[in-house]
Amino acid sequence: MKVRSHCPINFTLEHFGDKWSLLIIRDLMFKGKRHYNEFFESDEKVSTSVLGDRLKMLEENKIISKGEDDVKKSRIKYSLTKKGIDMLPVLIDMIVWGGFYDDKTEAGKDFLEKATENREYLISSIREKLENEHLSN
Numbered sequence: 522m523k524v525r526s527h528c529p530i531n532f533t534l535e536h537f538g539d540k541w542s543l544l545i546i547r548d549l550m551f552k553g554k555r556h557y558n559e560f561f562e563s564d565e566k567v568s569t570s571v572l573g574d575r576l577k578m579l580e581e582n583k584i585i586s587k588g589e590d591d592v593k594k595s596r597i598k599y600s601l602t603k604k605g606i607d608m609l610p611v612l613i614d615m616i617v618w619g620g621f622y623d624d625k626t627e628a629g630k631d632f633l634e635k636a637t638e639n640r641e642y643l644i645s646s647i648r649e650k651l652e653n654e655h656l657s658n
Contacts, residue, residue, distance in 0.1 A: 536582050537608070541567050541575045543615075546601070546608055549585065550651060555598050556590070584608070600655040609651070610644055 524535045537543055544565055548554035554563075561572055576599065579585045584605040590596040617636045620628035635643045 533611075536584065539575070540565075541571055542579055542584075543612070545572075545575055545579060546584065546605060547612060549599065549601050549605070549655070550609065550612060550647070555600070556596060557599075560599075579605070601651060603652075603656065606648060606651045606655065609648055613640065613644060613647075 524532055526532075537546070544563060544567070545560055548560055548563060554560055557572070557576070560576075561567065561569065567575075576585070576587075580587060582604075583602055586600050586602050587597045588600065590598040613636050616628050617633060620626045620633045620636075
């Protein structure tokens with residue numbers, strides 16, 4: 522991957538700089554989605570071409586991996602890699618920021634409270650769950 526500069530913010534944006542990539546990661550982390558059709562059915566209504574492009578880019582950047590589905594072998598199952606799971610604190614901070622400024626937020630009060638009052642515990646418990654679900658395949 523060719524990056525424009527090695528500024529840490531630019532480097533991160535080169536990997537995740539569009540909303541679709543972050544929404545795919547959100548769906549994998551927080552909504553339990555693992556298959557193409559599940560991502561496609563998200564409320565934000567991504568087009569098939571954009572979804573396919575973002576999944577490919579995330580895989581090339583080793584943020585996600587793809588493999589065989591446990592139930593239907595012909596279906597692709599996407600998983601977060603360690604590099605993808607390491608985005609968890611960033612997404613938690615985005616949820617808190619959005620939850621604070623969006624008066625119609627879908628983030629639950631309980632989650633926002635845990636994220637602000639006991640952030641490290643929340644992150645470690647979600648990380649453990651993600652590692653068990655995504656890395657042990």
